[in-house]
Amino acid sequence: MxxxxxxxxxxxxxxxxxxxxxxxxxxQQEWRCNVDSLTPSQAIVRAEWARRCGLLTNLNPAGPSNWVASTTTFDTNFAPAKEYIEKDTLRAYTGNSQGYRVNYYYAIAMYDATPILKVEAETTGLTTGYFKWNPAPTTVARARPLYPTFETSLPAGSGTPLYPHPTDTTDCRLYRDTNSDAKGDTLYTGGIFFVVANCESxxxxxxxxxxxxxxxxxxxxxxxxxxxxxxxxxxxxxxxxxxxxxxxxxxxxxxxxxxxxxxxxxxxxxxxxxxxxxxxxxxxxxxxxxxxxxxxxxxxxxxxxxxxxxxxxxxxxxxxxxxxxxxxxxxxxxxxxxxxxxxxxxxxxxxxxxxxxxxxxxxxxxxxxxxxxx
Known part of the structure; x- marks a missing residue:
């Protein structure tokens, strides 16, 4: 035997x-990821976009100073890392599996599991002043970063697939796909969307x-x-x-x-x-x-x-x-x-x-x- x-x-x-x-x-989660295919470099762009849009459109109160102490991650001084949490769960850019925690969601997508990251205020771009979790000396970046994929309802497969704008990474709106040759060609005018899967390739x-x-x-x-x-x-x-x-x-x-x-x-x-x-x-x-x-x-x-x-x-x-x-x-x-x-x-x-x-x-x-x- x-x-x-x-x-x-x-x-x-x-x-x-x-x-x-x-x-x-x-x-259905696997199927959704199969349809929304990204290379590693594109996955990084998507993860950065999701973090930025969560910070700029879904914090209440808004602004870089409205952070909370992380319960999962420390900075390099062994203090709780500065975290932001999305408020409207019906239009969140981070998934409920990570408690709508913006920086933690981003770190999971970009790095192998680690309890310590470098926490720094951004100095350029649309999210200047917001604290971001960057690699510490021992951090290992994922060879295949994760990225979120979206639909109009939960669970995966029950709603209409949605995509960021194909070229404008400053646009936090989502788009439907009505042309098989281009992902995200028609603006989605509904107000509700969800992360239905996280994908890797x-x-x-x-x-x-x-x-x-x-x-x-x-x-x-x-x-x-x-x-x-x-x-x-x-x-x-x-x-x-x-x-x-x-x-x-x-x-x-x-x-x-x-x-x-x-x-x-x-x-x-x-x-x-x-x-x-x-x-x-x-x-x-x-x-x-x-x-x-x-x-x-x-x-x-x-x-x-x-x-x-x-x-x-x-x-x-x-x-x-x-x-x-x-x-x-x-x-x-x-x-x-x-x-x-x-x-x-x-x-x-x-x-x-x-x-x-x-x-x-x-x-x-x-x-x-x-x-x-x-």
């Missing part, structure tokens, strides 16, 4: 859904080959042909017994615009090659899910047949264009492990969840039946 161990973590996706094949397998290079039931296919071609039968691990796979099954694609994702991406090209001792974005999850020889950016020479990756292969080179490259990903219909962690270029890697359900899942054990070794608790 064998066991596999997996853990459930929560989060959202960030790319445009190209191929929803089976209804009901994806949450990370994807494959277009030439990366994934294993489908009929063989390996570059993901860009699979998107174009809308191939369905993706190969994944079985739910009871372990390090000692790696088994594959034919699963089904729920959706493909791609960014809506060409942009520049940092890629990691990983070469192995027997000629294997992976080209992944920095946050893309890969299974190592210990059965752990790790980021491509964290791999180094002499690490070992796990192949689809369960054998290990040593990394001999990790190089940073850039790619200008679109990057892609997919989700299987299944939601558990083990069956969301795919095969790319012969190696085990995570699907979009991993990197669209909070990056805290990295380095967790996905596969353990088989446990003899006589050692299992009864």
């Amino acid at each position: 064998s066991k596999s161990v997996f853990r459930i973590v929560l989060g959202g996706a960030a790319a445009v859904a190209l191929f929803p094949t089976v209804a009901g397998a994806q949450t 990370s994807c494959y290079a277009p030439d990366q080959e994934l294993l489908f039931s009929q063989g390996t296919v570059p993901i860009s071609k699979a998107v174009q042909e809308q191939q369905v039968d993706i190969v994944t691990l079985t739910p009871d796979s372990t390090l000692d017994d790696v088994q594959l099954q034919t699963n089904h694609v729920y959706s493909y994702t791609s960014e809506t615009r060409d942009s520049e991406h940092l890629l990691y090209t990983i070469l192995t001792e027997n000629g294997g090659k992976l080209r992944l974005t920095n946050e893309h999850p890969v299974v190592n020889s210990e059965g752990r899910m790790v980021r491509a950016a964290d791999l180094k020479v002499d690490d070992e990756l796990l192949r689809q047949d369960g054998t290990r292969e040593r990394v001999v080179s990790v190089e940073k490259t850039t790619h200008f264009g679109k990057v892609y990903n997919l989700r299987p219909i299944t939601r558990d962690q083990v069956t969301n492990v795919l095969v790319a270029q012969g190696f085990l890697v995570g699907s979009a359900r991993y990197q669209n969840e909070d990056v805290g899942f990295m380095n967790r054990i996905i596969l353990q070794r088989s446990v003899p039946e006589d050692l299992l608790p009864r």
Whole structure:
């Protein structure tokens, strides 16, 4: 008898859904993020916009001096950080999951979890004088910043999608999308809106080959042909017994615009090659899910047949264009492990969840039946 161990973590996706094949397998929050696709640089702009608009339009009383002491974060002098809280929850730019706290919401979007940040009054721009939480010396910026996405009602999927103005970042109004070629082309005149999801993205290079039931296919071609039968691990796979099954694609994702991406090209001792974005999850020889950016020479990756292969080179490259990903219909962690270029890697359900899942054990070794608790 064998066991596999997996853990459930929560989060959202960030790319445009190209191929929803089976209804009901994806949450409405994930769907909303798929539609509202931003690159990391665009995500930063959105997060900055949301903070600025919350401060300028939804504080009561208004003004930089109307801060409260944070209950979550300290400044570098170990005093409670200066926080602002949005008052009208029916038109808030920060989500109720963060208590409508403007600076905390911004920090969650931009930085990995940290209790201490540098708190400084802004000296330029529309929010001059407002206190902002900036990185402290030990702060780690998210490689894939989070950003809010909006609708006219809660929960996600129940209302009309809304977007900031596509070019004017000083405009705090929201816009509907009546033209599929442009997000946010018609002014929304209603007074109520909500943050319905927080989104993050990370994807494959277009030439990366994934294993489908009929063989390996570059993901860009699979998107174009809308191939369905993706190969994944079985739910009871372990390090000692790696088994594959034919699963089904729920959706493909791609960014809506060409942009520049940092890629990691990983070469192995027997000629294997992976080209992944920095946050893309890969299974190592210990059965752990790790980021491509964290791999180094002499690490070992796990192949689809369960054998290990040593990394001999990790190089940073850039790619200008679109990057892609997919989700299987299944939601558990083990069956969301795919095969790319012969190696085990995570699907979009991993990197669209909070990056805290990295380095967790996905596969353990088989446990003899006589050692299992009864």
